[in-house]
Amino acid sequence: SFIFHLNLRKPAPLRCASSLMMESPKPILDFEKFDDGFVQKLVYDALVWSSLHGLVVGDKTHQRSGTVPGVGMMHAPIALLPTPFPESYWNQACEVAPVFNELVDRISLDGKFIQDSLSRTKKADVFTSRLLEIHSKMLERNKREDIRLGLHRSDYMLDEETKSLLQIEMNTISCSFPGFGRLVTELHQSLLRSHGDHLGLDSERVPRNGSTFQFADAMAKAWLEYNNPRAVVMVVVQPDERNMYDQHWLSSNTHNIVTIRKSLAEVETEGRVHEDGTLTVGGQAVSVVYYRSGYTPRDYPSESEWNARLLIEQSSAVKCPSIAYHLAGTKKIQQELAKPGVLERFMDNKDDVAKLRKCFAGLWSLDDSEIIKKAIEKPELFVMKPQREGGGNNIYGDDVRENLLRLQREGEEENAAYILMQRIFPKVSNVFLLRDGVYHKDQAISELGVYGAYLRNKERVIINEQSGYLMRTKVSSSDEGGVAAGYAVLDSIYLN
Ligand code: ADP
Ligand code: MG
Ligand code: MG
Structure with missing residues (x-):
C-alpha cells in the first residue's frame, strides 16, 4: 500500500511490558511507535551523509550563500x-x-x-x-x-x-x-x-x-x-x-x-x-x-x-x-x-x-461554461492555474470560486490567462x-x-x-x- 504498512523483519526494541502485551504477532512499522532516540540516530546519519555528499543548499540566513559557493551551506x-x-x-x-x-x-x-x-x-x-x-x-x-x-x-x-x-x-x-x-x-x-x-x-x-x-x-x-x-x-x-x-x-x-x-x-x-x-x-x-x-x-x-x-x-x-x-x-x-x-x-x-x-x-479552458458552473459550485474539486512556473501561483478552494465570479463580472479577456484542472x-x-x-x-x-x-x-x-x-x-x-x-x-x- 501507499502508506507505511511494512512488516518488520526484526521488531523494534520494546520499552515496557504493557506495549509487549499489546504487540500483535506480526508487528507493522507504525510511525506512532517509533522511539525518538532511533529517529534521532537516523536524522544524525542523514545530516552527516548530506554534508559529506553535497546534498546542500545555500542557507538563507547567510547573506552571501546565494553568490559565493562554499559559504553558508545547509543540508x-x-x-x-x-x-x-x-x-x-x-x-x-x-x-x-x-x-x-x-x-x-x-x-x-x-x-x-x-x-x-x-x-x-x-x-x-x-x-x-x-x-x-x-x-x-x-x-x-x-x-x-x-x-x-x-x-x-x-x-x-x-x-x-x-x-x-x-x-x-x-x-x-x-x-x-x-x-x-x-x-x-x-x-x-x-x-x-x-x-x-x-x-x-x-x-x-x-x-x-x-x-x-x-x-x-x-x-x-x-x-x-x-x-x-x-x-x-x-x-x-x-x-x-x-x-x-x-x-x-x-x-x-x-x-x-x-x-x-x-x-x-x-x-x-x-x-x-x-x-x-x-x-x-x-x-x-x-x-x-x-x-x-x-x-x-x-x-x-x-x-x-x-x-x-x-x-x-x-x-x-x-x-x-x-x-x-x-x-x-x-x-x-x-x-x-x-x-x-x-x-x-x-x-x-x-x-x-x-x-x-x-x-x-481533466483539463479545461475557461470558455467552457458547464465547467465554470461546476467549479463555482464545487471549487474544492478544481485547481485554477495561470501560465506560470516555479510554484506558488495556483489558486485553490474558495479562491477558485471567487476568482471565477470576478472574471465573470470583469469580462471575457482575462479568462484566457488561466486553465482549470481536476484536483x-x-x-x-x-x-x-x-x-x-x-x-x-x-x-x-x-x-x-x-x-x-x-x-x-x-x-x-x-x-x-x-x-x-x-x-x-x-x-x-x-x-x-x-x-x-x-x-x-x-x-x-x-x-x-
Ligand atoms: P508549477 O509549474 O508552478 O510547478 P504546477 O502545475 O506543478 O505548477 O503546480 C504547483 C503545485 O500545485 C504542484 O506541485 C502540486 O503540488 C499542486 N498541484 C498542481 N496541480 C494540481 C492538481 N491538479 N491537483 C492537486 N494538486 C495540484
Ligand atoms: Mg512547472
Ligand atoms: Mg510543478
Whole structure:
C-alpha cells in the first residue's frame, strides 16, 4: 500500500511490558511507535551523509550563500525515509517518459499550433506574450534548430479516488533537482543499508537514480554535436541562487567541458551573435545554453533580460530549451493537448497516444461554461492555474470560486490567462520531514517527477530516455509543492 504498512523483519526494541502485551504477532512499522532516540540516530546519519555528499543548499540566513559557493551551506530539506510507491505506477511513469519527450519535440516543430493555441492567452498575459513575440520572430526568420536538447521533468500524483497516475504538468525549462534526485536516492539507500533491518526495509527496493549523470551526459553530447572544441556550456543563472549546488552537480559531470555561469543581464552586456550564428559571451564561443533562469517574469526585471533571451535565441547555440520547447511546456498547451484529437496530430503510434492520454487529468479552458458552473459550485474539486512556473501561483478552494465570479463580472479577456484542472487527491501518509537539522512528523502527500532527456540532430535521435526521478513530499495541508519555494522536501521512492 501507499502508506507505511511494512512488516518488520526484526521488531523494534520494546520499552515496557504493557506495549509487549499489546504487540500483535506480526508487528507493522507504525510511525506512532517509533522511539525518538532511533529517529534521532537516523536524522544524525542523514545530516552527516548530506554534508559529506553535497546534498546542500545555500542557507538563507547567510547573506552571501546565494553568490559565493562554499559559504553558508545547509543540508537540503529532505524526507528522512523513502516514500512507498507502487511498482506498476513507477513502471508506467518511466515508460511514458520518452513518449512525452518526443511529443514536446513534435510540438516544437509546429509553430502554428503553438501560436494558435496561445493566441488568446497572449492578450491576457504579458509574460506569455513576450515569449510568443520571440517565437514569432524566429518563425518569420525561418529559424531552424537542428540540434535539439530537451531536459524535462514530467510530474505526477497518484490519485487515490480513481487509482490512477495523473500528470500534474510537464516541465520543459529549468527543471529543478536533477542534481539532487540521485543524491537523495543514494542517501535513502545508504540509511536503509545501515538501519534497514531495524526498519524492515530493503535498500534494493529504492530504484537506482541516474538523474545527475544522465542530464550531464546529454549536455555533453549536445556539446559534441555542436562540434566546436573551444566552445563552452553556458548555464543561465539567477543572480542570487541558493540552489546553486544542484546545478553544479550537472556542470561538474560534463566530462571537463568548460562551463560558464551568466545571468541574463550579463549575457546582454557581454553577448554577441556573429555573422555565422556563433554566440559569444565575454569572448567565449557558447555551444550549449542551459537555462536555470528565464522561466518567470521575475527573471526579466528590465528590457535587458528580454534582449538577452532574444539574442540567445537568434544564435546557433543549442538552447535548452529553445523558445518553442519552452512554450510547448506551458499549462495552456497541456490543456489543448487534452482535447479530443489533438494528440493524434503529433503522434502516429496509437499505443503511444493511449499511454499519454491515460495519464491526463481533466483539463479545461475557461470558455467552457458547464465547467465554470461546476467549479463555482464545487471549487474544492478544481485547481485554477495561470501560465506560470516555479510554484506558488495556483489558486485553490474558495479562491477558485471567487476568482471565477470576478472574471465573470470583469469580462471575457482575462479568462484566457488561466486553465482549470481536476484536483488530484493523493493518499495521505505519515512522514518525517527534515529541515534545518530538525525533524517533524507530519501528514504528507507526494508528487513523483520523472526526468527525461532528449537529444537529436536533424533526423538522428541521439538520446531519448527516462533519466532518473525525484519524489517531492509536502505536508498535506499545503496546496503547493515547490521545494525551493519552501513547501516541500526532496524524497525518493520505495517500491511496493
Ligand atoms: P508549477 O509549474 O508552478 O510547478 P504546477 O502545475 O506543478 O505548477 O503546480 C504547483 C503545485 O500545485 C504542484 O506541485 C502540486 O503540488 C499542486 N498541484 C498542481 N496541480 C494540481 C492538481 N491538479 N491537483 C492537486 N494538486 C495540484
Ligand atoms: Mg512547472
Ligand atoms: Mg510543478
